[in-house]
Amino acid sequence: MLDSCENCAHFEDSEWSVLGGCNAKGLDCARRSRHFLPGEPVYHEGDEPSGIYCVSSGLIGIRKVDAEGDSMLLRLVRPGQTFGYRSALTGAPHGVSAEALKDARVCHIPAATVRKALAEEPGLLMAFFRHLADDMAAAEVKVMETVSASCRVRFLRLLMALGGGEDAGLLELPVSRQDIASLIGVRSETMSRVIRGIEDEGLAHFSGRRVEIPDPHRLAEESVGALAA
Amino acid sequence: MLDSCENCAHFEDSEWSVLGGCNAKGLDCARRSRHFLPGEPVYHEGDEPSGIYCVSSGLIGIRKVDAEGDSMLLRLVRPGQTFGYRSALTGAPHGVSAEALKDARVCHIPAATVRKALAEEPGLLMAFFRHLADDMAAAEVKVMETVSASCRVRFLRLLMALGGGEDAGLLELPVSRQDIASLIGVRSETMSRVIRGIEDEGLAHFSGRRVEIPDPHRLAEESVGALAA
DNA sequence: CGCCAGGTTGATTTCGCTCAAGCAATGTGG
């Protein structure tokens, strides 16, 4: 059983790691792994929850569309992370949609199995609570940034976040520029201009989805604020 | 014991209602009620959590300050609602601050009591999970609105939310106009202008904190989008 | 080959911010 949950490369980081051997076994039997093509939806806003999802490879995007019909990319879900747990645990319909952003393999754990695991292992709910608390903190930061920081600064911060925190001189944009734009809440035309501006200043070099950052330290400085001078 | 938790006017709506009699009793003994003056802080960003708070009267505001130092009012907490539970349950420092917005009475349930109640009544954690899920959904909507809707529309929607959903022809702004502005992420000057515009169109009439809405239906129509005509 | 989605660029407009002043209500100390 090489591809079991316990042998999953990300098992230790996931909420499931709190489960004891017996329940982890049940998890393994009940789960179904499925492949998604780029753009393919996992679930839609308003759908009834059917369980919890776990990304084993690829990339998943969480979207929301507002009353006027325009949609926004709220966050990315990377391999090893779970999603859809909020509705699965509360029973309320999904408030957001999820779709594959590149070729992805996703495990699905049926609601019945989740309920069983929750009942037998109290720590599991706490693990999901922590996950949700982290997401909430990120959402609060996003609200703050959206109102106070320029789109240039928001993009620089996103670059830093994608770069893995500190001094990664080279990184790959995980999604299309349109999606990047949507992620920071700007139009794609504006995204183009911002990127061009950054390119012209030599802060970073963009070719396709490859981004080269000659001086990560300088980029970090610029991303803290709109210091004029 | 007239002012016990079970007799609290809001007990049934709160997370504590899942507790059986015996635990509710413990809750009652351990809690400490305290008065806060307007502007007085309950806790600050970065503070270590010391328990869960419950508003019995008045109004509490949840704020966050960003890197540049400017703060924003993220949400309001009304009588009967709990706050501070996120950090209390995860153990992480508070990511936001809380302060009284008007004279308020707030109960504090110490961390030890919370832990005990959680251990004895598994449903309690789920109740807080639901609360957090609701807050998260609201935060997601806020992100969407902030990027897509004009400040005018955001304010109209806030009015509708404050009005209690549908056709309340008269309502009272719970906080100062500065705070209203902060709540929807605009400058107070802009807030003034938006209010004046709405006043001039006869959509609503403002005097002090009293708002009169002659035609709630029309207001609802305008708040769905920026329909140009 | 023609089409189309993703991306870039330019011209123009608009919304909300900034800076600056003014006003009413409230408080405060002499």
Next chain:
DNA sequence: CCACATTGCTTGAGCGAAATCAACCTGGCG
């Protein structure tokens, strides 16, 4: 009781960041 500061709110003038509208380019693909 008055001179004065303070706080909350309003108004005006001007500016600038980002949206909008409109081409246009590019590479991939049927």
